[in-house]
Amino acid sequence: MSVNYLRRLLLLLGVYSLPCPASEDRRSVSVPENAKPGTEVLSLLGIEKAELPCVIVEGDPYRRFYLSTNCTIVVGRALDWSVQSEYLLKIRVGQFKYPSHRVVSIHVHVKNVPGYPPVYNDMCEIPTRALGDSDEFLLSLSISAQVETTVGDVLFAERTFSRPLDHWNMDNPTFVINMDNNCQLHIALEVRGLTDTAVAAELSLAKHHDQDTFKVSCYAESNHTSELFIELYHDDDDDKDKLHHLKQYVPQVMAKLKKARLIYLVSFAFPTKTATRYKCDFPSLRNPVRFRKHRDSIGAIKNVEAAAVVLAPIGCPPSRYGFLCDKSCICENGARCHGFNGACKCTHGWQGVACDIPKAGVSATTTPSDPADIYISTNVTIHCKTHHLNVTTLTLRLPNGSEIVSNVTTQLDQTVSNIESEDKGPYICQVLDTHGNVFNVTIVLDIAKCPPNRKGDLCDETCDCLHGAPCDWQAGCVCPPGWTGTRCQTTCPDGTHGERCTKKCCCQNGASCTPSDGMCTCKAGWYGSDCTVPCPRYRYGLKCQETCTCKNNATCDNVDGSCTCAVPWKGTDCGELHASSQQGAVQQANGWKLLVEILVPLASVIVLVVCVATILYKKRLLCGVAAGADGETEALLELQQVEAGLTQTVQPGWLSRWETTSRHLSLGHLVGMGMFGHVIQAKLKTPAGEITVAAKAVRRKDTQCYRNFYREAAILVAIHEDQNHENLRSNIIQLLGLVNETSQKYILMEYASKGNLLLLLRQARRQNGTIFLPYNLRYAVHISRALQELQRLALTHCDVAARNVLITADDVAKLADFGLARDVYATVQYVTGHKRERAKRENLDDEVFPLNWMSLESLETGEYTCQSDVWSFGVLLWEIATLGREPRYDGNNNPSCLQLARTLRRGVRLRRPPECSGEMYDVMSSCWQEQPSERPDPDVLEKRLLQVRNTMIPCLSIERETTV
Ligand code: AMP
Numbered sequence: 016m017s018v019n020y021l022r023r024l025l026l027l028l029g030v031y032s033l034p035c036p037a038s039e040d041r042r043s044v045s046v047p048e049n050a051k052p053g054t055e056v057l058s059l060l061g062i063e064k065a066e067l068p069c070v071i072v073e074g075d076p077y078r079r080f081y082l083s084t085n086c087t088i089v090v091g092r093a094l095d096w097s098v099q100s101e102y103l104l105k106i107r108v109g110q111f112k113y114p115s116h117r118v119v120s121i122h123v124h125v126k127n128v129p130g131y132p133p134v135y136n137d138m139c140e141i142p143t144r145a146l147g148d149s150d151e152f153l154l155s156l157s158i159s160a161q162v163e164t165t166v167g168d169v170l171f172a173e174r175t176f177s178r179p180l181d182h183w184n185m186d187n188p189t190f191v192i193n194m195d196n197n198c199q200l201h202i203a204l205e206v207r208g209l210t211d212t213a214v215a216a217e218l219s220l221a222k223h224h225d226q227d228t229f230k231v232s233c234y235a236e237s238n239h240t241s242e243l244f245i246e247l248y249h250d251d252d253d254d255k256d257k258l259h260h261l262k263q264y265v266p267q268v269m270a271k272l273k274k275a276r277l278i279y280l281v282s283f284a285f286p287t288k289t290a291t292r293y294k295c296d297f298p299s300l301r302n303p304v305r306f307r308k309h310r311d312s313i314g315a316i317k318n319v320e321a322a323a324v325v326l327a328p329i330g331c332p333p334s335r336y337g338f339l340c341d342k343s344c345i346c347e348n349g350a351r352c353h354g355f356n357g358a359c360k361c362t363h364g365w366q367g368v369a370c371d372i373p374k375a376g377v378s379a380t381t382t383p384s385d386p387a388d389i390y391i392s393t394n395v396t397i398h399c400k401t402h403h404l405n406v407t408t409l410t411l412r413l414p415n416g417s418e419i420v421s422n423v424t425t426q427l428d429q430t431v432s433n434i435e436s437e438d439k440g441p442y443i444c445q446v447l448d449t450h451g452n453v454f455n456v457t458i459v460l461d462i463a464k465c466p467p468n469r470k471g472d473l474c475d476e477t478c479d480c481l482h483g484a485p486c487d488w489q490a491g492c493v494c495p496p497g498w499t500g501t502r503c504q505t506t507c508p509d510g511t512h513g514e515r516c517t518k519k520c521c522c523q524n525g526a527s528c529t530p531s532d533g534m535c536t537c538k539a540g541w542y543g544s545d546c547t548v549p550c551p552r553y554r555y556g557l558k559c560q561e562t563c564t565c566k567n568n569a570t571c572d573n574v575d576g577s578c579t580c581a582v583p584w585k586g587t588d589c590g591e592l593h594a595s596s597q598q599g600a601v602q603q604a605n606g607w608k609l610l611v612e613i614l615v616p617l618a619s620v621i622v623l624v625v626c627v628a629t630i631l632y633k634k635r636l637l638c639g640v641a642a643g644a645d646g647e648t649e650a651l652l653e654l655q656q657v658e659a660g661l662t663q664t665v666q667p668g669w670l671s672r673w674e675t676t677s678r679h680l681s682l683g684h685l686v687g688m689g690m691f692g693h694v695i696q697a698k699l700k701t702p703a704g705e706i707t708v709a710a711k712a713v714r715r716k717d718t719q720c721y722r723n724f725y726r727e728a729a730i731l732v733a734i735h736e737d738q739n740h741e742n743l744r745s746n747i748i749q750l751l752g753l754v755n756e757t758s759q760k761y762i763l764m765e766y767a768s769k770g771n772l773l774l775l776l777r778q779a780r781r782q783n784g785t786i787f788l789p790y791n792l793r794y795a796v797h798i799s800r801a802l803q804e805l806q807r808l809a810l811t812h813c814d815v816a817a818r819n820v821l822i823t824a825d826d827v828a829k830l831a832d833f834g835l836a837r838d839v840y841a842t843v844q845y846v847t848g849h850k851r852e853r854a855k856r857e858n859l860d861d862e863v864f865p866l867n868w869m870s871l872e873s874l875e876t877g878e879y880t881c882q883s884d885v886w887s888f889g890v891l892l893w894e895i896a897t898l899g900r901e902p903r904y905d906g907n908n909n910p911s912c913l914q915l916a917r918t919l920r921r922g923v924r925l926r927r928p929p930e931c932s933g934e935m936y937d938v939m940s941s942c943w944q945e946q947p948s949e950r951p952d953p954d955v956l957e958k959r960l961l962q963v964r965n966t967m968i969p970c971l972s973i974e975r976e977t978t979v
Pocket of ligand 1: 686687688689690691692693694709748764765766767768770771818819821831832833
């Protein structure tokens with residue numbers, strides 16, 4: 016059985032299953048009005064001897080159908096239920112000349128399809144684009160934004176979409192577009208790809224508190240009623256109303272973007288004639304939103320200061336339509352095709368979806384056709400034209416009641432010369448056809464008072480408007496926004512903009528304002544939509560693109576980058592010492608002079624030696640000599656990498672900004688020894704006098720120690736340079752300066768005279784054995800505040816433990832030892848895989864890892880986040896509760912990384928110490944939730960710890976001030 020035969024059989028079955036019972040000569044069939052040309056409607060095979068020739072002899076004057084060679088009725092041209100809903104086709108089967116031929120009647124019902132045909136909406140008509148223009152969108156969309164990144168850069172981003180991007184898969188589009196009857200466009204856009212999804216997920220967190228969804232609202236500058244919205248929908252939003260809202264705007268969304276989890280809905284009015292500029296309110300971001308800068312670098316947006324969208328009509332080339340201009344128009348007989356939905360606007364005498372069905376009637380037009388060109392004293396011709404009619408009489412009735420009659424003509428043209436205002440009014444064209452039917456149409460002539468470009472009561476003044484302004488006979492030139500004057504020859508006065516210059520400019524700090532739309536062009540040192548935002552710290556100049564070079568904690572001017580030095584510094588970059596140090600400086604200068612005099616003759620020798628040494632070193636011939644310097648050299652070379660890794664956190668030039676000289680330092684005794692550094696008590700000369708500091712130096716001169724040294728320095732600088740950081744209130748050890756000389760390298764910190772918390776806890780245990788948990792809890796509260804600060808800065812400490820908490824003379828706990836700390840963005844949390852890999856990377860032995868403080872995910876994947884710091888904080892609470900015991904799981908003293916991860920996966924956790932209340936144990940256990948997201952945030956921990964402490968001693972409270 017051939018496929019063809021099967022197909023015919025199926026069509027036949029279709030006929031037999033029709034609701035209308037078929038008589039011998041009359042059959043019924045229905046077809047939807049949107050059936051495409053080529054759609055088979057009914058096969059006559061089996062009804063009649065199909066091998067005989069068959070032809071439609073009646074019932075289809077406009078050739079909507081044809082018969083294929085095997086006698087099947089096929090849709091030939093677009094159908095339109097509103098024009099003709101039924102066809103009674105008479106089909107002759109067999110040769111007319113043979114008596115055996117017969118005529119079969121087929122009743123074709125055209126079914127109405129809701130939403131079809133598309134409506135031609137004049138309100139959002141769009142121009143047709145010239146052929147050969149390379150744009151491929153119906154509209155062009157430009158987006159611009161000014162954003163501040165977490166590292167204090169200001170980015171001016173701008174992008175115009177006027178063609179599909181290369182990576183868009185147009186066969187499988189990720190968006191659905193719908194336009195309502197008010198020319199409002201709604202685009203549902205699926206969020207795809209890892210980066211976009213991550214951004215969308217973070218944006219959804221950035222929503223305003225009073226909004227259900229993330230929403231950006233934009234307003235047209237020229238016309239405040241026109242709005243543009245961008246909203247974000249999440250498929251697991253509990254609120255079903257929101258999805259309903261989305262479906263209401265884009266009904267096809269669920270069918271077409273079935274699997275989409277995140278959808279942006281963009282709604283705006285279809286731009287028709289000119290570009291519309293929208294100014295957007297961007298919700299403030301709760302967390303930085305990461306974005307991909309280059310292939311492998313990631314940035315994070317802290318704030319969106321200004322955002323704007325410009326929508327401009329482009330139009331499709333002739334005979335094309337659709338958002339991508341990828342669809343072919345079907346309009347005929349001079350009809351205009353709508354750029355958005357392809358609907359046809361028929362010329363007189365035509366109707367139907369494609370304007371290819373004759374429409375009997377009469378039309379009335381004028382020459383000139385534009386009413387603006389019809390003014391007193393013009394000659395106007397009125398054309399009455401009949402369409403597809405056999406005319407008996409054609410009459411034109413004038414406003415004064417007189418009639419002009421013409422017999423048996425299809426067109427009547429009547430010229431009214433030197434038109435007067437009395438000639439205003441309705442002109443009625445009426446036709447009587449040969450069947451006695453009457454058709455009429457009315458055109459109303461509205462006569463302008465003055466000729467084009469003329470104004471005044473006597474029309475004796477000339478407008479000569481500039482900048483495309485139209486001329487109104489009474490008002491004169493009607494200026495476009497931004498222009499004023501009798502001929503629109505001058506721009507709006509300073510401080511004003513818009514139509515008739517009635518709007519006030521909001522631009523601040525000397526910014527100029529674009530007269531047409533009020534857009535601000537900021538002066539150096541400022542940015543934002545109104546230029547009210549000064550450049551972030553360490554940036555200055557036009558668009559904040561210059562980097563400040565001020566040293567020694569000087570303030571940098573946002574406009575010209577000049578430095579205001581802190582005492583005792585001076586010089587353009589505050590790198591020199593002031594007055595009291597002058598003498599020393601002079602001596603130093605003389606010393607330098609002398610040194611230079613000695614060194615110059617030696618220079619050539621030195622250069623030679625250095626060159627040879629370098630070559631030998633590179634060839635590994637100078638191992639013995641290099642051994643000592645090796646670590647430092649490598650670490651210095653790595654410094655660049657460390658800086659690159661911390662680009663999200665630390666500003667360029669950080670080392671020099673905090674640098675001080677060892678000459679101001681006098682070293683004292685050793686106060687402690689850490690994994691990578693030793694700490695010495697020292698005295699530092701400052702303008703305010705001598706202060707005691709802790710000077711941290713590398714423990715060994717190897718790469719690992721130097722790397723940790725520089726990382727700790729950079730992280731501390733990043734924390735201290737953050738504008739929200741307050742030294743006096745912070746629970747992070749205070750940085751006082753850096754010494755980075757060849758032979759001496761120190762991180763100078765405030766001196767915490769009570770030493771580290773672990774020693775303090777153990778001392779307490781040894782001395783009296785009693786545990787006064789409520790008092791020690793204050794330290795936990797302080798450290799929860801330090802974690803809040805780190806979370807805000809997107810930094811992880813990676814080694815929160817009692818040994819890294821220092822207690823100051825005022826009994827304030829401060830988090831210290833940032834040698835392992837990281838910028839969560841730079842490392843994207845996944846530092847390395849396994850403990851061993853990490854140990855290998857960092858040249859560490861297995862034993863040095865604080866396994867028992869590490870979170871489950873850090874053990875398994877090397878992932879470090881603010882939540883993994885919270886896990887370690889839970890262990891710190893346990894240390895406090897046990898007065899500094901060594902945390903151990905299941906009695907296993909020395910588990911391997913894998914063993915410990917397995918133990919934790921089984922749900923084993925540190926046991927409740929006997930001295931610890933259930934409430935307190937609940938707090939620490941909450942930090943050890945398997946899922947990082949289920950662990951409490953540091954601010955919640957602070958509150959809960961204060962509650963625990965207050966229930967222990969109701970009258971005690973730890974105010975923020977106690978951290979001072
Ligand atoms: P770290 O290498 O940071 O772990 O420091 C090692 C030890 O030096 C600490 O355990 C403290 O006992 C001591 N130490 C570190 N920094 C300071 C400081 N700023 N003030 C007082 N002692 C400190």
